[in-house]
Amino acid sequence: MHSVVLTKGVPDFREGKVSFDEDGHLERGATPTVMNPNDEFALQAALQTKVKRGGRVSVMSMGPPGYESVLEEAMGVYADDCYLLSDREMAAADTWATAITLSAGIEKIGDPDLVIAGFKTADGETGQTGPQTAWCLDRPIVTHVIAMEVDEDAGTLRAKRLVEGDVDEIETVEAPLPAFVVTDPEFDTSYRRAEHRLRHKQLKAETEARAENYEDHLTSWSAEELELDPDFIGLDGSPTIVSAVDPIPKAPSEREATMVEPDDSEGMGEVLETMRPLAGGD
Amino acid sequence: MTDEYEHYEAVVVGGGPGGAAAAATLARNDVETLVLERGVEAGSKNVTGGLVYAEESAPYTIDGLFPDFREEAAERPVTDYYLHNVAGEKVKTFDISDLHDHDTEWADAVLRRKMDSWVADRVHEIASETGGGLLTDVRVNGLLREDGEIVGVTCDELDPIRADFVVAADGVNSELARDAGLMDWEDPDEWFQGVKAVVDVPPEVIAERFDIDDDEGEAHLFSGDLFEDVRGGGFVYTNEDSLSIGTVFHLDSLVAEEAEPHELLDSLLTHPLMANWLEGHYDEVEYSAKLVPDSKKAAHPSPHDGRLVLVGDAAGQMQAQGPIIKGMNHAVTAGALAGEAFAEARMRNDPESVGDLYERKLRDEGLMAKLRPSGYRLASALGEHAPVTALTDSVLTSGVGRAAVGLLGDRLESLYSSPTLSQIVPDTRTPYVTMPTVIAEELGERVEGEADYEPKSLLDRIGDLTYDTDVGNPHIRLRDASAEASGAAVSACPVSAHDFGGGCYREETVETNGDEETIISLDTQPCVECGTCAVVADTEWEHPRGGKGVEFKQG
Numbered sequence: 012m013h014s015v016v017l018t019k020g021v022p023d024f025r026e027g028k029v030s031f032d033e034d035g036h037l038e039r040g041a042t043p044t045v046m047n048p049n050d051e052f053a054l055q056a057a058l059q060t061k062v063k064r065g066g067r068v069s070v071m072s073m074g075p076p077g078y079e080s081v082l083e084e085a086m087g088v089y090a091d092d093c094y095l096l097s098d099r100e101m102a103a104a105d106t107w108a109t110a111i112t113l114s115a116g117i118e119k120i121g122d123p124d125l126v127i128a129g130f131k132t133a134d135g136e137t138g139q140t141g142p143q144t145a146w147c148l149d150r151p152i153v154t155h156v157i158a159m160e161v162d163e164d165a166g167t168l169r170a171k172r173l174v175e176g177d178v179d180e181i182e183t184v185e186a187p188l189p190a191f192v193v194t195d196p197e198f199d200t201s202y203r204r205a206e207h208r209l210r211h212k213q214l215k216a217e218t219e220a221r222a223e224n225y226e227d228h229l230t231s232w233s234a235e236e237l238e239l240d241p242d243f244i245g246l247d248g249s250p251t252i253v254s255a256v257d258p259i260p261k262a263p264s265e266r267e268a269t270m271v272e273p274d275d276s277e278g279m280g281e282v283l284e285t286m287r288p289l290a291g292g293d
Numbered sequence: 294m295t296d297e298y299e300h301y302e303a304v305v306v307g308g309g310p311g312g313a314a315a316a317a318t319l320a321r322n323d324v325e326t327l328v329l330e331r332g333v334e335a336g337s338k339n340v341t342g343g344l345v346y347a348e349e350s351a352p353y354t355i356d357g358l359f360p361d362f363r364e365e366a367a368e369r370p371v372t373d374y375y376l377h378n379v380a381g382e383k384v385k386t387f388d389i390s391d392l393h394d395h396d397t398e399w400a401d402a403v404l405r406r407k408m409d410s411w412v413a414d415r416v417h418e419i420a421s422e423t424g425g426g427l428l429t430d431v432r433v434n435g436l437l438r439e440d441g442e443i444v445g446v447t448c449d450e451l452d453p454i455r456a457d458f459v460v461a462a463d464g465v466n467s468e469l470a471r472d473a474g475l476m477d478w479e480d481p482d483e484w485f486q487g488v489k490a491v492v493d494v495p496p497e498v499i500a501e502r503f504d505i506d507d508d509e510g511e512a513h514l515f516s517g518d519l520f521e522d523v524r525g526g527g528f529v530y531t532n533e534d535s536l537s538i539g540t541v542f543h544l545d546s547l548v549a550e551e552a553e554p555h556e557l558l559d560s561l562l563t564h565p566l567m568a569n570w571l572e573g574h575y576d577e578v579e580y581s582a583k584l585v586p587d588s589k590k591a592a593h594p595s596p597h598d599g600r601l602v603l604v605g606d607a608a609g610q611m612q613a614q615g616p617i618i619k620g621m622n623h624a625v626t627a628g629a630l631a632g633e634a635f636a637e638a639r640m641r642n643d644p645e646s647v648g649d650l651y652e653r654k655l656r657d658e659g660l661m662a663k664l665r666p667s668g669y670r671l672a673s674a675l676g677e678h679a680p681v682t683a684l685t686d687s688v689l690t691s692g693v694g695r696a697a698v699g700l701l702g703d704r705l706e707s708l709y710s711s712p713t714l715s716q717i718v719p720d721t722r723t724p725y726v727t728m729p730t731v732i733a734e735e736l737g738e739r740v741e742g743e744a745d746y747e748p749k750s751l752l753d754r755i756g757d758l759t760y761d762t763d764v765g766n767p768h769i770r771l772r773d774a775s776a777e778a779s780g781a782a783v784s785a786c787p788v789s790a791h792d793f794g795g796g797c798y799r800e801e802t803v804e805t806n807g808d809e810e811t812i813i814s815l816d817t818q819p820c821v822e823c824g825t826c827a828v829v830a831d832t833e834w835e836h837p838r839g840g841k842g843v844e845f846k847q848g
Contacts, residue, residue: 203452204299204452205327205428209327209421209426212417212428
């Protein structure tokens with residue numbers, strides 16, 4: 012059982028980490044790059060498969076050499092080894108050129124039983140790279156997965172997925188292996204059996220030790236090594252044209268308000284009087 | 294998903310010293326052992342005073358089971374032990390190091406988070422080799438039964454687990470012991486309640502104020518009129534860079550006096566003796582509380598049922614006799630004996646005999662005699678009646694008694710140091726309040742000093758604790774909200790108080806049809822999971838789910 016998890020480095024959009032310039036454009040230099048938060052669930056899904064069925068988990072990313080910290084972070088969640096597809100020719104790729112590059116990397120690894128991607132990245136937010144990669148690999152794809160079980164003997168994957176992204180509507184689907192899975196942020200990462208939690212604890216300890224020396228487990232491939240045609244990757248291979256980026260106007264942060272102290276009984280009386288007609292009680 | 298329940302040879306519930314000793318002994322006998330701990334880390338749900346002892350007479354010690362324990366997991370050793378008799382500002386101090394040294398190989402101050410988490414890592418290493426290990430964040434909520442027989446455990450977070458042997462080392466509020474009908478939460482007079490403040494003090498200040506070196510430490514006990522008429526006392530233990538300061542009282546006495554535990558702690562914190570130790574350094578970092586079983590009354594003589602055995606606090610194995618306060622060491626012995634018992638029963642191919650074997654070992658190794666000394670049973674039959682207490686107290690406080698105390702003078706110190714006498718001390722006002730007060734009044738000296746600090750408010754103490762609240766899932770429910778049934782919890786709960794809105798238990802006056810009625814309401818958010826209200830109020834009491842509720846950093 013071999014799973015390959017796709018991951019991407021994104022600007023750290025958490026409060027206090029992200030920097031914008033005066034025009035509202037992201038300052039990449041001043042904003043740290045982290046693993047796309049949704050990819051955590053893809054890694055957890057791969058780890059769960061390893062916990063329950065054994066095998067190997069690889070993590071793969073396309074990006075500049077600086078992305079290695081992203082691979083380190085991914086390896087901290089779980090991976091036996093990691094792959095970085097890195098080349099000047101691959102730079103400024105859109106989702107299509109990225110999918111072509113990633114699928115070449117996956118094919119070079121071999122024919123993993125599962126390829127798993129997280130639900131859309133925090134920067135591009137397109138959600139296209141996963142499905143496009145699955146298309147390039149000619150694999151069945153199951154998206155919005157919240158739970159899954161692999162049956163290696165039967166050669167199938169059984170998954171629970173959200174219909175229309177709604178937790179109230181869940182369907183169970185089956186797909187033949189090898190398959191492509193996109194995990195939903197609702198993915199259930201819990202374990203109901205002690206043996207699984209024990210194995211999980213052991214694997215976590217192993218991967219944390221590995222992450223400290225992630226370079227020892229890293230394979231880097233260039234466009235040439237992947238035998239990629241420069242016309243189909245990077246900026247040249249990207250049909251997407253970005254015409255402009257508009258900052259989203261900020262919501263007004265100040266509203267007209269009357270402040271009432273909790274121990275101001277007259278003021279609180281007025282609040283109640285104001286609210287009474289809205290409550291519809293009498 | 295498979296429908297088959299998992300099976301382990303042994304499941305140990307609770308990652309404290311009793312569970313750890315059981316698990317290590319089982320695993321070293323090649324028993325496949327799974328340990329389930331409900332805290333985010335072992336020790337995060339545990340509170341001690343506290344000192345851990347290694348007794349010369351005990352078959353097991355914690356450093357024997359876990360080499361390097363003292364270096365890695367303990368604080369300072371106790372090299373001097375004092376008892377302070379207090380009457381107002383007058384104090385008469387006895388050096389009771391001889392009593393402390395009796396049967397003691399060593400005794401170290403400990404903080405449970407550091408101690409238990411270190412021990413749990415060792416347990417996990419040992420148990421992993423058997424195919425088991427230790428898991429945190431799992432709350433075992435009951436016993437798995439088949440045809441009325443105990444065959445395993447049920448959990449909040451995991452599917453049921455079968456086991457040939459179940460060790461309930463799930464603490465003073467053991468849900469398994471109650472599920473099995475072996476223990477109950479009925480009588481306040483079978484329990485003590487302790488509250489503690491851990492106060493950060495730099496090691497050089499500890500060295501200077503207690504006049505000790507880095508490898509030395511002190512224990513101080515307090516009794517007398519510090520705590521009005523509530524039966525109990527106080528303690529101070531030196532850690533590496535903090536002090537454990539606390540008070541322990543008979544729960545029935547706390548209820549009878551309607552005393553507020555945190556205020557009793559405050560009166561110790563502001564006593565002139567303490568003021569001199571803490572001057573300029575009152576930095577309270579954690580407030581905690583714990584229910585303590587009184588083994589003289591609560592230790593179960595036959596703590597087993599089928600495949601289930603109880604270990605440590607879960608079995609009431611906590612010895613508090615006068616100044617002798619020992620719990621963790623007995624839990625270690627009991628846990629290891631339980632492990633031994635199963636290994637032997639299995640070898641004989643008679644696993645059903647494990648309970649009887651465990652019970653016999655508790656007796657043969659002398660543990661039951663320490664927990665339920667026969668001397669106490671005789672003395673209490675005579676001495677714990679109200680008229681007798683009143684008579685002794687009036688003699689003691691009379692001119693005759695005072696003269697006798699004066700005549701005895703320093704002979705009292707050696708009397709207080711008698712291990713035999715300390716075992717038969719009755720649970721009355723006399724030894725806790727009257728006697729020490731008279732001693733201090735007759736023989737004591739005035740201690741000068743005034744606290745340059747205000748003890749933290751209960752609101753701040755609660756605010757400084759870490760909680761992962763299980764929102765919408767309160768683990769305690771009031772069965773009867775009347776003041777008669779549950780009103781005692783308002784004062785006895787260590788995180789509640791009269792006229793305090795931020796605690797667990799509150800008194801509310803409601804008007805119904807012109808009648809005023811007092812009802813008790815409950816908010817479990819500030820709960821420190823001590824279990825006091827399970828005894829003094831009418832509740833349905835459970836632990837929070839795995840990883841939820843309060844998380845002690847010191848313990």
